Amino acid sequence: MLSVIVITKNAALHIDRCLTSVSWVDEIIIVDSGSTDDTLTRCARYTDKIFIHTDWQGFGVQKNRALQYAQSDWVLSLDADEVVTPDLQKAIKTVMQDSRYEAWQIPRLSRYCGRWMRHGGWYPDYVTRLFRRGSAHFSADLVHEKLLVTQGHIGQLTTPLLHYSFENLEEVLQKVNAYSSASAQMQFARGKQGGLSKAILHGLWAFIRTYIIRLGFLDGREGFMLAVSNAEGTYYRYLKLFYCQHHASNTAQPHRHDL
Incomplete structure (x- = not known):
């Protein structure tokens, strides 16, 4: 079983694309920090597991809050402007059966003002996002938080996660x-x-x-x-x-x- 966790605030521009791409998972957890657009209305089309925490203490703290609500054996952490492709979906389903690893790094392909960036340090930009629940948590950083894997080994996928970072x-x-x-x-x-x-x-x-x-x-x-x-x-x-x-x-x- 797989839970997806997403933290949001005024993410109406991206959230439908993100959540549509993971409509196949067992549960979607949304933790919002006070959206004033229709982000929550859009999220409600995909999940009823929506939680509000407006005392913003940083990305790391907010993602740990979302993690606490997850119930599945595996967790995939996404940003609201990220998309799981069908190929990545297949790869994720496959590696969750691999008992050698407790977490997986995923290469991220990011979009900047209409162009997919493959240089400048932006690709492959590996991020650890898929992990067995209980084996990792997020650093408490205000920004540029990291997933800290506390037990087990980390594997590496080759299929990229799409990141619509700057429109x-x-x-x-x-x-x-x-x-x-x-x-x-x-x-x-x-x-x-x-x-x-x-x-x-x-x-x-x-x-x-x-x-x-x-x-x-x-x-x-x-x-x-x-x-x-x-x-x-x-x-x-x-x-x-x-x-x-x-x-x-x-x-x-x-x-x-x-x-």
């Missing part, structure tokens, strides 16, 4: 802003240091790594656009980190009182 530039800009803020908060909590020089140097390196070292230029115009947006996200992350430090420093300064 247009508006979505790119929104996610760059949101993810750079969340990443800055995580790094601040870990004692990392930001600053203008670090923002410039790390941003430049992100562009070079994406466009040249990881052959992003082979993805044409969108390869260049992706390299720029990666650089922007990195640049703003280090600047936001600096301002987190600056704010904390000012807050910690004792107030002087005139005598």
Whole structure:
């Protein structure tokens, strides 16, 4: 038996495509963090197992909440903008019978502004998403959470999961802003240091790594656009980190009182 878990918030653009692709599973678990569009109405067409948790503590915490509701022997974690193809469906059904592994990595093929990206570090982009319930949980990271497999071995599939990550530039800009803020908060909590020089140097390196070292230029115009947006996200992350430090420093300064 297989449970699919999906966390959502204002995912009406993608959720039908995602849930249609897994209509064959034994149960679908939705954990929503306060959608204001018709995401929940759309989800209700596929499952009655919809739960609301609006005290957002990060992607990792929210996915662990969804995991707690799963009842099947195996769990597949999906983002609302991901799709399981018929070929991947067959592969998943096959490997769940393989007793050698407790979890499986799946290659992810992502779409950026109308193009499937095969370079720039975006493919095969293995993500561990399929696992036996009880053998893994998600890290408590605010963003870029990881599935932590605590027992058993991890296998690797060859059939890709489709990821409709960025439909247009508006979505790119929104996610760059949101993810750079969340990443800055995580790094601040870990004692990392930001600053203008670090923002410039790390941003430049992100562009070079994406466009040249990881052959992003082979993805044409969108390869260049992706390299720029990666650089922007990195640049703003280090600047936001600096301002987190600056704010904390000012807050910690004792107030002087005139005598």
